[in-house]
Amino acid sequence: MLTIGLTGGIASGKSTVARRLAERGATVVDADAIARALQEPGEPGLEGIVAEFGPGVLTPEGRLDRPALGALVFADPAARARLNAVIHPLVRAEAERLAAAAGEDAVLVEDIPLLVETGRHDRFDLVLVVQAPEEERVRRMVEDRGMTAGDARARIAAQATDAERAAVATAVLVNDGTPQRLRERVDAWWDAEVAPRRRTPA
Incomplete structure (x- = not known):
C-alpha cells in the first residue's frame, strides 16, 4: 500500500484534488x-x-x-x-x-485538513499539500460559503501557515488558476510520483 497524506488550508482547492486522485484510482479517506x-x-x-x-x-x-x-x-x-x-x-x-x-495494493489518500497541526505527517509515504493565494481563498469563502471576510481570515489564521505545511510536504500543488489547470497538475504529479511506485517488476 502506498499512503498519501493530503492537506491544505481552507478553500485551497483540496477537495478538487481529492476528487481527481479518486478518479485516478486512489482510495480517498476524507x-x-x-x-x-x-x-x-x-x-x-x-x-x-x-x-x-x-x-x-x-x-x-x-x-x-x-x-x-x-x-x-x-x-x-x-x-x-x-x-x-x-x-x-x-x-x-x-x-x-x-x-x-x-x-x-491500494493507493490510500487520507484527506486531513489539520495534518500538520495534529503532527501526523510522518505516517505517510508522501505528503501532498495544496496551496492557493490567500485573497483567492477569502473570496471563495465569502462567495461560496457565505462568510464575512473577517470570518474567512480568522479561519485561515486558525490553521497552519503555507510555510508550515510546505515544510512537511513531499510535493506542493499551487492552485492559482482554473479547476482544470489544478486537475492537470494533479495528473502530472500522479504520473511522476505515484505511477512509478505502483509498477510491479516484469
Whole structure:
C-alpha cells in the first residue's frame, strides 16, 4: 500500500484534488466527511461536543449548530483544542478502519485538513499539500460559503501557515488558476510520483 497524506488550508482547492486522485484510482479517506458523519444526532461525536460545550451548540431540532460552534472555537484557541480532543480520536479510529479495508495494493489518500497541526505527517509515504493565494481563498469563502471576510481570515489564521505545511510536504500543488489547470497538475504529479511506485517488476 502506498499512503498519501493530503492537506491544505481552507478553500485551497483540496477537495478538487481529492476528487481527481479518486478518479485516478486512489482510495480517498476524507477526515472532514468522517467528522461530519460523527456529528449527526445519536453519533458519539455530537454527544461528546454537547458534553463539552453544552446544549447551546444544538439547533432546536437537536442537530449541531455549526455556526454557533464555529463562533466559539475559531475565536478561542483553548476551545478549539477542546473540540479537537473530542473529535480527532473518533475520526482517527474510523479512518484507520477504512484504511485497513482498502487492501494492500491500494493507493490510500487520507484527506486531513489539520495534518500538520495534529503532527501526523510522518505516517505517510508522501505528503501532498495544496496551496492557493490567500485573497483567492477569502473570496471563495465569502462567495461560496457565505462568510464575512473577517470570518474567512480568522479561519485561515486558525490553521497552519503555507510555510508550515510546505515544510512537511513531499510535493506542493499551487492552485492559482482554473479547476482544470489544478486537475492537470494533479495528473502530472500522479504520473511522476505515484505511477512509478505502483509498477510491479516484469
